[in-house]
Amino acid sequence: xxxxxxxxxxxxxxxxxxxxxxxxxxxxxxxxxxxxxxxxxxxxxxxxxxxxxxxxxxxxxxxxxxxxxxxxxxxxxxxxxxxxxxxxxxxxxxxxxxxxxxxxxxxxxxxxxxxxxxxxxxxxxxxxxxxxxxxxxxxxxxxxxxxxxxxxxxxxxxxxxxxxxxxxxxxxxxxxxxxxxxxxxxxxxxxxxxxxxxxxxxxxxxxxxxxxxxxxxxxxxxxxxxxxxxxxxxxxxxxxxxxxxxxxxxxxxxxxxxxxxxxxxxxxxxxxxxxxxxxxxxxxxxxxxxxxxxxxxxxxxxxxxxxxxxxxxxxxxxxxxxxxxxxxxxxxxxxxxxxxxxxxxxxxxxxxxxxxxxxxxxxxxxxxxxxxxxxxxxxxxxxxxxxxxxxxxxxxxxxxxxxxxxxxx
Numbered sequence: 001x002x003x004x005x006x007x008x009x010x011x012x013x014x015x016x017x018x019x020x021x022x023x024x025x026x027x028x029x030x031x032x033x034x035x036x037x038x039x040x041x042x043x044x045x046x047x048x049x050x051x052x053x054x055x056x057x058x059x060x061x062x063x064x065x066x067x068x069x070x071x072x073x074x075x076x077x078x079x080x081x082x083x084x085x086x087x088x089x090x091x092x093x094x095x096x097x098x099x100x101x102x103x104x105x106x107x108x109x110x111x112x113x114x115x116x117x118x119x120x121x122x123x124x125x126x127x128x129x130x131x132x133x134x135x136x137x138x139x140x141x142x143x144x145x146x147x148x149x150x151x152x153x154x155x156x157x158x159x160x161x162x163x164x165x166x167x168x169x170x171x172x173x174x175x176x177x178x179x180x181x182x183x184x185x186x187x188x189x190x191x192x193x194x195x196x197x198x199x200x201x202x203x204x205x206x207x208x209x210x211x212x213x214x215x216x217x218x219x220x221x222x223x224x225x226x227x228x229x230x231x232x233x234x235x236x237x238x239x240x241x242x243x244x245x246x247x248x249x250x251x252x253x254x255x256x257x258x259x260x261x262x263x264x265x266x267x268x269x270x271x272x273x274x275x276x277x278x279x280x281x282x283x284x285x286x287x288x289x290x291x292x293x294x295x296x297x298x299x300x301x302x303x304x305x306x307x308x309x310x311x312x313x314x315x316x317x318x319x320x321x322x323x324x325x326x327x328x329x330x331x332x333x334x335x336x337x338x339x340x341x342x343x344x345x346x347x348x349x350x351x352x353x354x355x356x357x358x359x360x361x362x363x364x365x366x367x368x369x370x371x372x373x374x375x376x377x378x379x380x381x382x383x384x385x386x387x388x389x390x391x392x393x394x395x396x397x398x399x400x401x402x403x404x405x406x407x408x409x
Contacts, residue, residue, distance in 0.1 A: 092117050096126040098156075122150055128180070129157035149173060156180035160188050171196045178203040178225075185209050193217040203227075216242040227252040241265075251275065252299075258282070263289040272297035284309045320362075338387070349383045359387040363394045 095117040099110075110127070117125060139159045150171050160182060174196040184207055193199070194217045202218065203225035204210075213236050215224070221243040227250075228236060236253075239260040246265045252274040253259070262271065268290050278301045287293060287309040295316040298304065302323050310331035317332065319325070320341040327348040328340075335353045340346075341362040361384075367373055384390055 092122040094124040094126070095122060096124070098128040098130070100130045118150065124152040125150060126152075126154040127158075128155070152176040154178040154180070155182060158182050160184040172198060174199055176201040178205070179207055180205040181207075183208045186212055186214065190214060190216075211236065212238045212240075214240045214242075216240070218243060219245070221246055223248040225250040228254050262286055265290070267292060269293060270295040272299070273301065274299040276300060276302045279303050280306050280308070283307060287311050287314070322364075345377075345380045345383070351386060353386075356387060358391070359384075359389060360391045361393070363392070365394070365396050369394070369396055 095113070097113070110129075114125070114127065139161055148171070151173055153171070153174060153176070155178070157180075160179075175198060177192065177196060177199050178201075180203070189204075189210065193215065197217060198220055199218050200220050201223040202215070202221060204213075205225065205227040206229040208229065213226075215221075222245055224241065224243065224246060226239070236259055241260055243265070245267060247267055248270040249262065249265065249268060250270075250272040251262075254276075257277060258275065262268070263286060269292050271286065271290070271293060272295075278298070280303075283298065283301075283304065284307075287296065288311075292313060293311065294313055296314060297318040297320075299318075299320045301319075301321055304319075304321065304323075305325060306327040306329075307319070307325055308327070308329045312332075312334060314332045314335055316337040316339075317330065317335060318337075318339040318341075319328075320339075322343070324342040324344040325346040328346040329348065329350040331352040333353055334355050335351075336355055336357045337360075338351070338353075338356060338358070339360045339362075341364070343364055343366060345361070345363070363377075365373070381390070381392075
């Protein structure tokens with residue numbers, strides 16, 4: 001018979017206080033009694049990202065000595081908020097902070113904050129560091145990633161070094177991983193993938209140091225975001241993605257060619273591409289070879305001129321570009337949402353749809369918006385009569401207009 005479980009809840013809670021976080025979490029699943037006591041433990045959320053009063057103090061121009069005092073006070077506030085974690089067992093739902101590297105008198109305090117958070121059954125860790133100079137990097141401590149309860153990890157401005165970090169990556173419950181403005185190598189990505197097999201949502205945004213990108217060993221990956229930096233020296237030479245369950249892909253590229261075959265993702269439902277070099281034929285092939293595609297976004301695809309495709313599955317279609325299409329002819333009978341943003345309306349427009357619920361057109365003309373321009377616009381809109389209801393917005397240096405047109409055939 002389990003004698004310990006018969007003790008009063010306050011005593012059982014006291015026992016959990018003195019156990020390592022991992023052991024306390026494991027004990028909680030032994031019985032309903034321990035689970036109830038586990039759920040009674042205090043739960044904290046630390047979010048310093050949107051503390052406007054602190055940021056106002058930090059951004060105000062003051063003497064250097066005053067700035068130093070304010071920064072010390074800022075760090076003390078964070079330390080004070082975490083002090084309870086040093087003396088009692090607690091669960092952290094979320095720890096979120098954003099700092100400039102120049103604010104930190106002793107950057108090792110970040111290590112301590114992350115260590116405290118990850119040792120207390122944290123579920124969500126979000127730490128972003130803004131570098132003062134391009135060459136400044138903050139190396140992530142190697143003891144960080146031992147939190148077995150962590151489900152979401154978002155890091156920005158860090159340098160992930162080899163081999164310091166590798167032996168410490170073991171996040172079996174991690175569902176979301178986001179690395180932004182980070183410096184890392186290809187082998188770091190491989191180790192992260194193998195140490196975090198449950199990842200469902202992966203984001204690599206403006207990551208430096210990566211040339212040949214391989215994403216594999218993530219059998220549960222359903223959402224992938226890849227954003228390359230604009231600088232040509234940070235281009236990917238190749239991209240290989242092995243994700244048979246991928247359903248959402250958001251790609252922003254600056255290469256001279258698309259470095260991977262999107263059509264291999266047969267379960268893909270959402271596709272967003274920001275890529276100057278994509279062609280009309282490539283889009284047509286994408287739509288025809290992705291049998292489950294429901295949402296398509298094309299952003300700043302400057303080579304697109306005559307878009308023609310057909311799909312019975314597509315529900316949402318968006319085109320945004322600094323250049324206008326000459327022709328847009330799509331056969332999408334089940335389309336629900338249509339959005340078009342460019343300088344001008346297409347000269348040729350044809351859309352076959354019977355389910356459309358919302359149509360949005362955003363024009364960004366560079367011409368002077370006089371009487372003749374609006375007269376021409378009125379004539380052009382007659383090509384969109386089949387849309388029935390159209391939400392039109394016009395943005396220019398001379399006028400800003402948002403209105404709703406009801407068009408009758």
